[in-house]
Amino acid sequence: MKNLLKKKTTRTDFLTYLGVIVVFVIMFALQQGDMLKNSTQGMLVPVCCFVVMAVSLNLTVGILGELSLGHAGFMSVGAFSGIIAAMSLEQTIPSDLARLIIAIVVGAICAAIAGFIVGVPVLRLQGDYLAIVTLAFGEIIKELINCLIVGYDENGLHVMFNLSGKLSVENLNMTENGVAIIKGAQGAVGVDKLATFPMGFVLVMLCLVIVLNLVRSRTGRAILSIRDNRIAAESVGINVTKYRLMAFVISAAMAGSAGALFGLNYSTLSSTRFDFNTSILVLVYVVLGGLGNIWGSIIAAVVLYVLPEALREFNDYRMLAYAVVLILVMLATNNERFKAAPSRVIPKRRKGAAVNG
Amino acid sequence: MAKKVFEKGKMVPVPSHSIIPERDLYKSPILECSHLGIDFGGLAAVKDFNITVGRTEIAGLIGPNGAGKTTVFNLLTKVYHPTRGTILVDGMDTAGKTPAQVNRMGIARTFQNIRLFNNLSVEDNVKIGLHNQTRYNALSGILRLPNYWKQEKMAHESAMELLSIFDMQDLAGHKAGSLPYGAQRRLEIVRALATNPSLLLLDEPAAGMNPSETVELMENIVKIRDTFHIAIMLIEHDMNLVMGICEGICVLNFGQIIAKGTAEEIQNNPVVIEAYLGKQKEG
Numbered sequence: 116m117k118n119l120l121k122k123k124t125t126r127t128d129f130l131t132y133l134g135v136i137v138v139f140v141i142m143f144a145l146q147q148g149d150m151l152k153n154s155t156q157g158m159l160v161p162v163c164c165f166v167v168m169a170v171s172l173n174l175t176v177g178i179l180g181e182l183s184l185g186h187a188g189f190m191s192v193g194a195f196s197g198i199i200a201a202m203s204l205e206q207t208i209p210s211d212l213a214r215l216i217i218a219i220v221v222g223a224i225c226a227a228i229a230g231f232i233v234g235v236p237v238l239r240l241q242g243d244y245l246a247i248v249t250l251a252f253g254e255i256i257k258e259l260i261n262c263l264i265v266g267y268d269e270n271g272l273h274v275m276f277n278l279s280g281k282l283s284v285e286n287l288n289m290t291e292n293g294v295a296i297i298k299g300a301q302g303a304v305g306v307d308k309l310a311t312f313p314m315g316f317v318l319v320m321l322c323l324v325i326v327l328n329l330v331r332s333r334t335g336r337a338i339l340s341i342r343d344n345r346i347a348a349e350s351v352g353i354n355v356t357k358y359r360l361m362a363f364v365i366s367a368a369m370a371g372s373a374g375a376l377f378g379l380n381y382s383t384l385s386s387t388r389f390d391f392n393t394s395i396l397v398l399v400y401v402v403l404g405g406l407g408n409i410w411g412s413i414i415a416a417v418v419l420y421v422l423p424e425a426l427r428e429f430n431d432y433r434m435l436a437y438a439v440v441l442i443l444v445m446l447a448t449n450n451e452r453f454k455a456a457p458s459r460v461i462p463k464r465r466k467g468a469a470v471n472g
Numbered sequence: 473m474a475k476k477v478f479e480k481g482k483m484v485p486v487p488s489h490s491i492i493p494e495r496d497l498y499k500s501p502i503l504e505c506s507h508l509g510i511d512f513g514g515l516a517a518v519k520d521f522n523i524t525v526g527r528t529e530i531a532g533l534i535g536p537n538g539a540g541k542t543t544v545f546n547l548l549t550k551v552y553h554p555t556r557g558t559i560l561v562d563g564m565d566t567a568g569k570t571p572a573q574v575n576r577m578g579i580a581r582t583f584q585n586i587r588l589f590n591n592l593s594v595e596d597n598v599k600i601g602l603h604n605q606t607r608y609n610a611l612s613g614i615l616r617l618p619n620y621w622k623q624e625k626m627a628h629e630s631a632m633e634l635l636s637i638f639d640m641q642d643l644a645g646h647k648a649g650s651l652p653y654g655a656q657r658r659l660e661i662v663r664a665l666a667t668n669p670s671l672l673l674l675d676e677p678a679a680g681m682n683p684s685e686t687v688e689l690m691e692n693i694v695k696i697r698d699t700f701h702i703a704i705m706l707i708e709h710d711m712n713l714v715m716g717i718c719e720g721i722c723v724l725n726f727g728q729i730i731a732k733g734t735a736e737e738i739q740n741n742p743v744v745i746e747a748y749l750g751k752q753k754e755g
């Protein structure tokens with residue numbers, strides 16, 4: 116253990132995990148002790164979701180070095196596929212936890228498939244096409260789900276596209292036991308609120324392990340090399356398309372899992388919740404937290420998600436305070452001297468880390 | 473078309489345009505280019521380029537600026553796809569291959585304008601070169617299975633060993649972009665070597681180096697050839713280096729080979745003197 120911690124990267128990873136665990140334990144204890152305000156209580160799961168969103172987008176934007184403007188689209192795919200999975204299995208699998216896990220897995224898989232479909236044609240090309248295509252993808256997904264009608268009865272799933280705008284759940288011709296899951300523009304309705312804070316924590320930890328361990332492996336080095344110098348990466352035999360696609364699909368899958376958890380945290384959910392603004396919001400977390408800097412993403416996501424709520428009391432000064440915090444976060448995570456501060460405390464630090472954990 | 477005259481184990485005479493050293497004469501050459509050419513916007517940047525490089529040869533490619541030397545390297549490594557001609561690496565045609573595939577076939581290179589992974593450590597740069605030498609998939613990496621630890625240990629040891637060629641082990645933790653110019657050039661060579669090539673292409677390896685560094689580099693190039701038993705082809709303007717270590721030299725001017733031969737032959741060739749060396753003397 117001591118030997119391992121000598122490496123700066125390993126130490127940063129370790130501190131990142133430790134920080135997340137400590138914060139979770141404190142918040143969980145407060146939650147169990149009923150010491151949290153209702154508004155804080157309601158933010159626990161969404162904060163976890165947006166931490167996962169930020170960490171996963173950092174894989175695409177910071178580590179792979181490709182701009183993605185449609186990350187909320189993958190969250191949306193994960194949310195609605197997760198909701199459909201959870202609700203249609205209500206009779207078959209009574210355990211809430213099991214259904215939640217299945218929903219998250221289904222959400223991740225569906226988002227990964229969407230990521231693959233978006234990525235295959237785009238990531239073969241050189242240039243910044245990904246930004247444009249993901250932007251379009253986010254909007255298309257939003258509109259598609261807007262006219263999606265899904266219901267479930269003993270005969271199975273009923274799916275319909277309300278392209279004309281005249282159809283409704285009645286047109287699904289379900290038996291009288293049928294339940295509507297997604298009602299077009301209304302979005303998902305009557306969703307079981309299966310999401311729990313501990314599950315959010317588990318998801319955050321899982322994504323952290325995936326991203327951090329990936330970066331420190333042969334695969335992660337290949338991805339980083341593409342960001343740094345694509346031509347040089349090719350010249351040492353790295354299959355650029357393969358690794359770009361791999362990073363992008365993993366990133367999409369994690370966004371999907373976050374979406375599924377997010378979706379199962381509310382009784383109703385409309386696809387407009389995952390619009391362009393949401394994508395940009397997550398991008399702001401990543402950029403302010405520092406490209407390639409995972410703990411930066413976590414802090415930025417938590418602070419910037421919680422802040423607007425916390426600042427409600429200040430009313431007039433709310434936006435001013437928000438701006439000040441934005442600047443502080445940017446300084447804390449992107450300034451070399453600021454970043455070096457924690458490692459200066461621990462002597463004998465090794466220089467030249469690839470990516471700051 | 474690709475004439476595949478070389479077979480393993482058979483003694484086959486090498487084509488007449490070859491400048492292969494005697495010790496390689498009865499082995500199949502590592503590189504054969506025939507009638508290689510490329511046009512940029514209708515203009516031929518390289519035309520009718522024929523060359524054969526032996527297994528353990530140090531070959532030089534010289535010529536005035538803009539002659540097309542770097543373009544030849546880009547053709548060999550498939551950064552550009554040739555308009556005409558064929559390239560055989562170890563007897564295999566490289567038509568339709570990508571730069572990464574050509575690297576796996578055995579060609580590694582450095583760049584005239586250095587292309588390191590500047591934000592990564594020196595060690596990581598070499599480990600990325602070792603990418604296809606290490607074998608574990610993304611999942612073993614994420615789950616840190618025993619194979620991951622074993623292979624990573626091997627990669628670390630190989631990287632250090634390769635860095636020791638240029639006495640660079642101490643720099644392993646530094647960012648590649650923060651190294652001095654000469655060290656960056658050396659690191660690029662180490663990274664290329666890490667891909668386990670049979671042919672190493674060096675594009676102006678001594679550029680920006682001082683005379684003593686250049687002498688050291690010359691010795692190291694020979695040392696690399698002798699330890700790894702590979703062929704090295706280099707582009708260089710430093711005539712002491714080229715004449716000192718290249719067994720075969722090829723002179724390019726306006727995209728065409730104007731002379732081929734040993735250092736002595738090149739130095740005494742009137743066409744070369746006029747096109748290249750002569751100019752240098754005047755200037």
Ligand SMILES: Nc1ncnc2c1ncn2[C@@H]1O[C@H](COP(=O)(O)OP(=O)(O)O)[C@@H](O)[C@H]1O
Pocket residue numbers: 512517535536537538539540541542543544
């Ligand atoms: N991608 C390209 N597009 C157009 N012209 C090019 C390209 N690459 C090289 N050339 C031209 O080919 C010629 C040879 O260039 P180069 O191979 O770099 O010369 P050098 O012998 O100095 O390495 C130059 O005239 C250059 O302008």
Ligand SMILES: [Mg+2]
Pocket residue numbers: 541542543584
């Ligand atoms: Mg050149």
